[in-house]
Amino acid sequence: VQLVESGGGSVQAGGSLTLSCAASGHTYSNYCMGWFRQASGKEREGVATITSGGNTSYADSVKGRFTISLDNSKRTMFLQMNGLRPDDTAMYYCAAGHGTIATLTCRLRRSVDFGYWGQGTQVTVS
Numbered sequence: 001v002q003l004v005e006s007g008g009g010s011v012q013a014g015g016s017l018t019l020s021c022a023a024s025g026h027t028y029s030n031y032c033m034g035w036f037r038q039a040s041g042k043e044r045e046g047v048a049t050i051t052s053g054g055n056t057s058y059a060d061s062v063k064g065r066f067t068i069s070l071d072n073s074k075r076t077m078f079l080q081m082n083g084l085r086p087d088d089t090a091m092y093y094c095a096a097g098h099g100t101i102a103t104l105t106c107r108l109r110r111s112v113d114f115g116y117w118g119q120g121t122q123v124t125v126s
Contacts, residue, residue: 001025001116003094008121011084015125019079021094021118027075028052028098032106034114035068035079037090037123046109047092048079057107062088084125094118 007019019035034049048068049057056068067080077094095114097106105113 001096001098003096003116003118005092005094005118005121008092008123010124010126013085013125015084016080016082017084017123018081019092019094019121019123021077021079023075023077023096030100030103031096031098032102032113033070033077033094033096034106034109035077036093036095036109036111036114037088038093039087039090042090044093044111045090046111049106049109050077051103051106053103055103055107057109059109081123084123086125088123089125090123091120092123093120 002024004022011017031052035047036044037047038044047059050068065083069078096116097114
């Protein structure tokens with residue numbers, strides 16, 4: 001599975017961005033996909049995840065501001081980010097895991113549960 005992110009950039013506080021993650025390669029029926037971010041000098045954080053069944057999970061810091069979604073026909077995942085704040089500045093990574101275990105642990109947003117990663121896209125909020 002290959003994952004390619006796009007949509008990052010620079011935005012002023014209060015603005016919006018939409019990140020996209022295009023998946024290619026093998027298709028799985030049960031999977032979890034998610035967005036992680038890593039700010040300079042900080043640990044990687046699970047921002048939001050979504051299962052193949054549509055169950056979502058969000059970090060408390062982004063609840064009500066970010067929305068994760070899937071377009072299965074296009075094999076693309078999105079992260080709509082509204083009300084961006086300077087502390088949202090980070091490299092954002094798309095990740096995927098497959099199988100029943102992945103769907104069960106998806107809501108925990110743990111990076112160790114994901115076997116496939118994109119190269120990242122930078123989001124800067126000033």
